[in-house]
Amino acid sequence: MKKIALLFVATLFSVATFAQTQWNVDNMHSFLNFSVKHLGISFVDGRFDKYKGSFIGNPDNLENGKFNFSVDINSVNTSVEMRDNHLKTDDFFNAEKYPSMKFESTSIKKSGKDQYKLIGNLTIRDITKPVTFDLVYGGLLKDDGNGNTKLGFQASTTLNRFDFGVAYDPSGQAIAKDILINVNLEFTQVK
Template identity: 45%
Template sequence: MKRITFLLIIFVAGFGVMAQSNYKVDPAHASVNFKVKHSGITFVQGRFDKFDGAIIGSPGQLESARVFFNVSVESINTGIPMRDDHLRSADFFEVTQFPTMSFESTGIEKVEDGKYKLHGKLQIKDVTKDTTFDVVYGGTVKGQDGSEVIGFTAKNKINRLDYNVAFDPDGAGIGKDVHITLFLEFKNN
């Protein structure tokens, strides 16, 4: 009886893993963007050009999916090379010591149809904190190669000082709040 119970548990666990799908971010159809207030009067925008990520789960059951994301901090791009070099320095991201930012989900909460709260751990430099992204599910389509493609927009606002990105700590020239917007397409593998 114990052997049958053990085999049944293995079968159910194996079927559950097989029923899940893996989706990998399509960098050609995705972007990781941010904006920060400058001198209190306007915003400076930028993006990170190198990143990867994955969703393990089903678009029909997003609440039970897991999300992983990594960003190469050195790929920061504000369109001004001198500013980008400064952002890579010890004043901001210290890319030689901390080359990657990462996010790992801890839960997904459905707010209403097509809208979710993505809870997880965001690691920037030597700090990992709980954070929540507001996510809008854009839908599912078939890609040109026949694969399933799912789309999302995710937004968040963090205080950069919480992550030891502490240049201009008073926020007089560079705002403390960083507004993050991700436009993401994931392809089924």
């Protein structure tokens, strides 16, 4: 009977440990990348270097979780300073007036083994639209070196930049309207 009681307490403790736990994004091991077709023949890749994000949920039941992200538009980086400065102007993001891009999830739906549809609202230039990411759950790991518990994901989607008021080159011939977003995320459990 004592063993059953101990097993019950251990089970409750492990469930409570991950029940709607907060996980903060590990910026050193996460990447917010984008790619856009240029002149119809090549691609320009870039990323955002400054962002905050969290996942609140249980890795054993991701569908009840919630993601929140805020991205600093001024941290856009395509490795070409002149282009980065242009992206910050009103032709594109207008970083002075709209300094951040935000994402808040509304649902997570399982679509296969470790595969999900992450649905939420994305706000760029104060325009909010629903978007769906293909989300891959990478797993859970206890980091023995630091004693932290880590959680990993990869998410991707394609956005029409015109939907968010990013309408420079309205013909889409020099800069395509569709932007591919690839996000690699590693989170650390908040202790």
